[in-house]
Amino acid sequence: MIFTIFKKELKDTLRDRRTLIAMIVIPVLVFPLILGISTSVSTSFEDKQQNEVFKVALLTDDPGNEFVRELMSIPYSLGPKELEFHPLQEDASQLILTDSAQIAIAIPPNFDQDQANLISSNITVYFKETNLGAKQRAEFFAQHIESVLRNKRYDALDLNPTKLIPFTINYTNLSSTKEMLGKYVGGFIPYLFIIFGFIGCLYPAIDLFTGEKERKTLETLLTAPVPRWKILVGKMFVVVLSGISAASFAMIGLFLSLEVFEFIDNPKILEAVNSILSLKFISLLFLLLIPLTVFFAGIMIPITISAKSFKEAQSILTPVNFMIILPAMVGFIPGIELTYTTALIPIVNIVLASKELVADTLGIDLLFLTFLVMTAFAVLSVVLSHKRFGRESNIIS
Amino acid sequence: MIEVNQLSKIFELTKKQRKENNSNEKTSTAVNNISFTCQPGRVFSLLGPNGAGKTTTLRTIANILQPTSGSVKVNGFDTVIAPEQARKNIGFLTGSTGLYERLTPNEIIAYFGELYGVEKIAFETRKEYLFKLLDMHDFSNKRIGRLSTGMRQKVSIARTMIHDPQVVIFDEPTSGLDVITAENIIQLINNCRKQGKTVLFSSHIMSEVDLLCDDLAIIHKGEILFNATMDEFRNQMQSKNLTAEFIRIVQNQTKTELA
CATH class of the missing domain: 3.40.190.10 (Periplasmic binding protein-like II)
Known part of the structure; x- marks a missing residue:
């Protein structure tokens, strides 16, 4: 039954132009655009x-x-x-x-x-x-x-x-290019993935909950012999998948920028970036991204199910977007690193862990702790969604 | 069969709602201790003015809302103890039912067929029967967003009937519809009766009630004021027509309350 709901919601979502733009078009284009524009601007500036x-x-x-x-x-x-x-x-x-x-x-x-x-x-x-x-x-x-x-x-x-000249000094940097990238631009990658994970979840969450209420289709669905939690899970899967897809398309965009459009011509950086984009890195990044997007879906659903209109849901979720961006920006602050303390803070832990992942310096203990903490927050948000979805005042317009 | 036994539904009011109502009451009683039975092969009409509690009663029977007290049984299944079995036996159609704009009638019917657990062969036969009956083949692959109100209503009917429910609930099904589409609904209700289904029908259009109903209950401010067969209703009439009699009963109750 969950799969039936998931299938239908996915089909419905994929036919929504707004969702497709937020889920595929923008994420795919963002890296080529950012890298393309910054490369051409800096080249023309140098010239x-x-x-x-x-x-x-x-x-x-x-x-x-x-x-x-x-x-x-x-x-x-x-x-x-x-x-x-x-x-x-x-x-x-x-x-x-x-x-x-x-x-x-x-x-x-x-x-x-x-x-x-x-x-x-x-x-x-x-x-x-x-x-x-x-x-x-x-x-x-x-x-x-x-x-x-x-x-x-x-x-x-x-x-x-x-x-x-009494002596000359040779400064030998033992940090690999990969580590340097992790340290200085590593915060940028998780920041973008978090933003896209959030934006990817946003429209489907509003459409599948507020939209369905607004279009008066939710009442019909609730008369079907399906437990409410199954309806919630089926819909939630689509929201989570959209978030993960948006992040994945951003990754594809990054790959296209490097491999097809060749925006970076420094061979050392290119080699390091290519080694970062390994199967291990991508798998671990997605391992962290899954509880994160479930968490996003879990905090969006109670809002979207309570909202009376698409507009209301959007206006409530916009400040939430800022609340997500702020901890995501921690990755840019030098000196803040993933520790047993920072690993307990949701979103911040994902940013810092991803940064370590880029630098290839993430320890298994901190990876496990980050995953565990984020999963716990994701479960809490799902429980909250379930409670809200069960409230009659929320589902009856 | 539908058995409604001492059903009450009380809503908790939010601060905003209390402010809007200009009242300090923390709850609002939509339905108060009502009982009635709808028999198979008969059309039962729930009559009442706006805000009488009709929709709340129907939503509670359809298991969208939970009763605060009392019970509802659909074909013997209690809606609290066995909600899924109860819902499996119900087809619920309201005048304001929405449809998925980006899906086609074929996709919507298939979706609800799956949700109701209709077997593949039975589904195909039933779908063919409904599409033919409602003349839906021409637009079965067009997206709902491109269909007229009449076509949409046909899709809603097919969606309601795809699992061949034994109990069909219509909540003001003709409200806002043109004459031809409304006539389709009237025919459907008559067909359901002929097929031995239990039909519960809410309306405030007396001509429809006169035409269709076997039994009726008048509900006002959440309470049943009258519950009998249509013949009994006609026999006890003190007014010249059904509408006037309905108004008389409701107004009598209001006067009693004021006194």
Whole structure:
């Protein structure tokens, strides 16, 4: 009987355009869209930064000084620039603030003399941090000239530069790319899966409970010789399946982004991501996703069965959505890790466990505890749904 | 057969409902200690003005609601002790019954056939009989959302009758329907009687009651004011027609209450 109800509800749900969009279209498209847009934006930004001609205002009373000469000798290919000369007394900040130049460099009057006497000069660079790329370009110019002039001093002093360096340090990072991904972007994956798990459950839950009440089909169904709990379970299976499907389609979207559209071209990251998307990872992620979506369904059903209209159900569930997003965002906070304490907090435990799963550092004890806690919350929410579904005032409109 | 014995149904009121009713009462009695019996092969009409308790009584018999006290037996099955068996014997049709908009009549009938546990061969025979009787073949594969009100009502009838129930309950089945569709329902009720089924029918349209009923009960404010055969009702009439007599009985009760 449960299967009969499940079959019918699934057929009905799959014919609902809204549900299909929330369950399949958006999850499949989200990763390709996010990765596609972010890749093209960052690529075009890098290109723009590299090729952008920066207006450099040089404030000096001696336009032929060594700094200017070295600056002019930097090849155009290493950073296109357009130089403008201004008297040293001119207000450099005004040049930047009025957008007459993106970088202003004030060179002291006795620069050449200081260099000849091996005295350190003070160069001031003006820029706006909000003017993206200006600081980097200024730093590049300054470091390049400083390096050239330093080498000249080494020659003048007849010094071997290597003898001036007491030691060099080699920092060796022992974290694998996989671990690094887990640490820094690992929170992103469970966040998206939680959101899609929730959104995937949302429309079927409203449609199968509030919708059925609104369309006056629930009363008919309740006259059939089927225990109410079987009706609830049959419907709940569809809600849970929709949540899991939405998360799965998001996973397919991620796979498409990497394997078909090839949005990530860093081979190290690609290799790590491919190894993350292993059968073990996917199986464990779904193991955690099942009690999570049952929990979502269990908290949505009492709301949708009490609501009198689709609109009312939607307006109540929207704040619930935020309550789900907040703990899901814990995954982005550095320093919060899966422990015996955090494993007791629903949703937070799934996010942190998934993060560890991405990094391949999830211990079996914490995995088991997370699963157990989430299952307990899922069971509680199902019991609550059953109680609410049994209330006459909820099912009779 | 339907046996309703000292049935009461009391609803608990929410704060919002109490505010709306402008009352401090925490409960509302929809049905108060009513008893009646509907016999097989006869049409029993439950008559009453709006809010009299007709729908609550029918919903309790159909096992959508639980009785607060008293009992209901459908073909010998108590609706509290053996709810599934009781429901298996009932076909329930209301004027406001909804249908699944995204499914076709074929799919809806198959779904309810499965829910009622109708065997495959029996189901096919019964479906064919109903589809032919109701002239449903032309639209059996169209989605409900694309069907007219009359077509939908036919689907509702087929859905109600697919398991060949021995007890059929009609809650204001013709309300809001056009004359032709309403006539289909009247014919169906007559057919059910001929087939020896127990028919319980609620209405406030006296012409339908006059045409169809063998027995009737008048319900007002949750209590049965009159319960007898249609002939007995006609014999005791003090008014010129059925409608006037119905109004007289209801108003007498109201006057007694006020006195």
